[in-house]
Amino acid sequence: MDMTRRAALMTSAAIAANVINPFRAFAQETPQKGGVFTVHYGAEQRQLNPSLQASTGVYIIGGKIQEQLVDLDAKGQPVGVLAESWESSADGKTITFKLRKGVTWHDGKPFTSADVQYTAMEMWKKILNYGSTLQLFLTAVDTPDAHTAIFRYERPMPLNLLLRALPDLGYISPRHLYEGKGDIRQNQVNLAPVGTGPFKFVSYERGQHIIADRNADYWRPNLPYLDRIVWRVVTDRAAAAAQMEAGQIHYSPFSGLTISDSARLAKDPRFIVSTKGNEGNARTNTVEFNFRRKELADIRVRRAIAHALDIPFFIENFLGDFAKRGTGPVPSVSTDFYPADNGPQYPFDKATAIKLLDEAGFKPGADGTRFSLRLLPAPWGEDISLFATFIQQSLAAVGIKVEIVRNDGGGFLKQVYADHAFDLASGWHQYRNDPAVSTTVWYRSGQPAGAPWTNQWNWTDPTIDKIIDDAATEVDPAKRKGLYGDFVRRANTELPIWTPIEQIFLTVINAKARNHSNTPRWGSASWHDLWLAK
């Protein structure tokens, strides 16, 4: 086991070279039409409509079929897709979108502002995860004409927040296929999506594959280049790597392969392994503290635990080049919000850890143990599993005994966020381009029990609550950035959760692909300009 890991890490130099120059100068090539692009699909979802479910597992398919009002361009700035332009009123309560003309749904019906109105009010506001929080104060969407949609908010909505949230939470669905057709969640269109995007849904065989074909009537002239996209359902990671080598799969998104297979394929000239194109999907590894344990309610114990972990050692030996030391809840890739000063950091310092624990009054017993904790690692990735073991061994060295309790996805969420049957939990915090989308809920008090990835620590801090609320309605971008700086420093000072590692998803793609990874959320993007060299 150790030998393989070491072997895997030996190749990190090769990967680093790829990161620096992943796209070996293809700029001069003329795009070729045609070809079938095959994609590794690791975890099937219950439905495919991105207006109803915000997750990469849906975007990877639905994002090619349906489109959103705005997406992010190569520099991470909002760029119009179904919206051509937008403006906000001075008070931030009215945001007007001018919609693209001449766009049709795959069934031939025209796309209009009525679709936007229906999707926003019935889907984003009522069903879409994170959408319902984002659009909480949306009162109406007015449609003065077929190509204007005016969003009206009860409280000021920062335009920058909306524009950074909409690439994920702004997909439009066809009103005529949903309205008056019963429960939206149970509509069969969700499994055979109809959109305006470059690819038309063809078929879905559960457990096998999904097929989408070129949309000949796409609004961007002469695009897309590809004839067909096929998503292959492959649940076994090693098998997926083998299928990539056999040429049956071109692209494995979102760290779909094992760390060692990714490192191996990075040395193979037939593949490109890189974090590029995933900057919009940054995540941090978390250590979540349950304040119901009196030991953990003591700030000195939480800081001692942070000081007891040698994070650079863990990253160097287990994660390689694709992870780095995290500095707080806002990851460094967030150019819009990353603060100049992140507040207190907790470098590895065993002596300080021991001193803090002694000060807190938790003296070691006869067997050297101060107290025991139950650690629940999330089952999302092998890095979390490794990190849990690392926490266990590091804390043993300072006299804290850790028992690791492993669960599957449903079990983990229930035990941590509903039953609070944990002392420490470790998983991922997904950062979605603006802290208001899915970051501040980890800190804001008053989250109902059972809401996953929210503050369930039994920790209430009026200071941070006020910062979060102020920032959520602050329309001045500079002031918002300042407030989120305060938020990060407060979070790092109080440490209800700790975010010691920052990671970006890894893409493994066949070197024949062109125009790939050219936006910060490319795996979720529409792939209208993707093509395959012969």
Place this chain on the structure above:
Amino acid sequence: MRIFALAGRRLVASIPTLFLILIGVFLLLQFAPGDTVDAMMAQMGGGDAATARDLRRFYGLDLSVMAQLGNYLWRLVRFDLGFSAIYGKPVATVIAERLPATILLMVASLSLAFFFGLILGVVAARGVNRWPDTLISTLGLVFYAMPTFWFGLMAIVVFSIYLQWLPAGGFEDITIGYQGLRRTLDIAQHLVLPTLTLGLFYMAIYLRIMRGSMLEVLNLDFVRTARAKGMDETRVVVHHVLRNALLPMVTLIGLQAGTMLGGSVVVESVFSLPGLGRLAYESVIQRDLNTLLGIVFVSALLVIVVNFIVDLLYARLDPRITTGT
């Protein structure tokens, strides 16, 4: 007539067992933390508490465990397997979609295992303690000891990546979309490696059993008599020994048909086949109780059918069994 009486008796006897199994699985899954809505939240990457409450009501999870169980059994009595939470379709449809791949793989690997297990077992027994026996027994041990997932991955590395003779996974080639006979051939090609991977393991068991039972029967009195009558060795083996030595093999098939139905999760995952094993695994992870119970129900039915056929075969191979009961 006798056969139908036997069938009827078997069926009646298995109904209580079936219900016990279903109730057991139902209760066992209640002990797993989290329900299908939690699993759905895990998949979505978050959602608010009100959504979760709505969904629980929709799936009937707000009722007590006993009420849920009662509802399920009452539906089952009316041959309604219910609605699948993950697939949004009736469970019967979901299972029917997965059955062809499972049954194809099961029949293909069982046939392979049975046929070669029988032949190799006979050859090994005939040449006991000489080189054919040593070679076959060693091979058998290797296949038996090798983990299926590893064997499957190695087969992919050799035959798909290096030699490029066979596809690395999937049930058929969807990028091309074959029709008719070409499609059948394509599916057959996709099933070669999974069949070998699953079949060789069982073949190893069958050949050991066959060898052992051949050796045992070869030493019985009636074989000596047959030889004394001046029969040639091939006739003795085929007509006298083989028939009697087959009984334990047939028993084993009856037992393993069930295991193969549920136990091919590994092979289905490695070769990305849409079978029942993976469906069952996913149902557990997603806490899709209806689908899981549906699979248990269908598998149990299949096992009952297979065992019934095995009983008939017993009677055919050894007439004493029917007269005895």
